Amino acid sequence: MDKVKVIGLELTGTTNAAFLSLESLGFEDMPGWEIWITNNHDSDQMFPCLRELRIKECPKLVKVSVGELPSLRILQIDRCDDIVLRSLVHVASSITKLEVFSIFGLTYEVWRGVMEYLGAVEEIRIYRCNEISYLWESEVEASMLFVNLKKLYVYDCSNLVSLVKKEEEGNVGSNLLSSLLILDVWHCKNMEGCYCPNSIESLSIGSCTSVTHVSFPTTPTGGHKLKSLDISLCNKHMEKINTTSMSMLEYVFINCWTNLRSITELGNFIHITHLEVYGCPRIESFPNIELSKLISLQFLLIEKCPSMDYSFPRGLWPPKLVSLGIGGLRKPISEWGSQNFPASLVSLTLCGEPQVTNFNQLSHLLPSSLTQLGIEEFDNLESLSVGLQRLTSLQHIFIEKCPMMKHLPESLLPSLLSLIIQECPYLEERCNGRGSHYWPLISHIPRIQIENRWICISLCLIVSHDYEWGVVQSLGFLFSVTRSDLNQVSRLTGYGSESGSFKV
Secondary structure, eight states, rough: TTTTTTHHHHHHHHSSOSSOOEEEEEEEEEEEETTTOBBBBBBSOOOOOOOOEEEEEEETEEEEOBBTTTTTTEEEEEEEBBHHHHHHHHHHHOOOOEEESSTTTTTTTHHHHHHOOOOTTOEEEEEOOTTTOBBBBOHHHHHHHHSSSEEEEEEETOOOOBSSSSSGGGGOOOTTTTTTTTTEEEEETTEEEOOTTTTTSEEEHHHHTOOEEEEOOOOOTTTTTEEEEEEESOSOOOOOOTTTTTTOEEEEEEEEEEOOOOOOOTTTTTOEEEEOOOSSSOOOOGGGGGGGTTTTTOOEEEEEEESSOOOOOSOOTTTOOEEEEEEEEESSSGGGGOOOTTTTTOOEEEEEETOOOOOGGGGGGGOOOEEEHHHHOOTTTTSSSSTTTTOOOOOOOOSSOOOTTTOOOOOOOOOOEEEESSSSSHHHHHHTTTSSSSHHHHHTOSSSEEETTEEEEEHHHHHTTTTHHHHHTOOGGGGTOHHHHHHHHHHOOOOTTTTSSSOO
């Protein structure tokens, strides 16, 4: 289709009978296409049932005249001129989902003209449109035009400064843009601020390195509907976010927020179930005394925050905590006393303790309720030989980035269902398949992963008997096994045929 320049009435005909039932239409990779004309004076609706239209990589398309598209709901335009977007929204007033990618010429002024036709839109996705600097003049304007907008995603728009050009004084517009529920802004390197309407339930901002503030209306209930908050890699200017009125939060993820200094209040987060604070080197204070008030919290991760308050922890943990990841704090976890973990805790990941050489230094932190244990980034840890025997419910062990790790206990628990070892060269060598040092010790474990290679011991039993493929297929409990799986097990373990390939 490289040489096609015009699509006109010779394709569609002069009546409206050709495409009465067509619901989905797409054009892709037509570098020479310049004109698309389907309407005429006798037929203004050539595509009366069209619900989805996609135009991708048609950079020379500059004239579009297709008549009314009364049923169009989804419009996707990728790497085309802005005139394509403008022409289509004029004739499709019922669009509910708009996706635009790398639109040439899509400036703020052009976008304002597009907005006027998006009264029905519920979801907007804007990707890599590097000429646009704002999305709307004011929240008042946005509220008048986007009366149904529920989801807004903006990614990789390098010149975007802010969503709104004119900020209302005091950001008092608590009831403006009241339909918006989800706001995601990622990789917009020049974005300076994010003003969120009060209706937001999910907010995600990531890799926006110039952001200095994220704010909600300055009312007692500003942000009171927010349930999910994700701020990642905002690593220059922003020091805090006011969470005082965000009492409905259920999910909080703060990742590599370089200048974050403190989290001041947690006590009103009675609905929160998931809290992660990772890679925040300047955070000093954490209201750990309020942890026990988080009656709904099940997942907690606090890692790589080396300035965090020396007094953390104080033995006060959420009563329903199920999973905990901890380490890389000011006070080494090896120096903590015994912890009063709740009986609900079944998953524990310990991270970043360079001084620990023997796991016995950490055994006092392991509650007997554990079914899953993770050990990450212990630079000098050499042995797991002591400390695991009393964990009679333990089913899963994950060991990552422990370059000096060499030794496992003389006997591993029969309850183990999986063992994962990543970036531990000495230990990998000693556990790597049949004939390795620890193979007799770990061969009872159903699933073993060594440096991204799965060794499924249950499959080894099949391979060792050299069954025909038809026999394997007849075993219902192995319905997901492929020939490739079995060949890999054969090569890694030495089971099966002498050639190391499963007999099919």
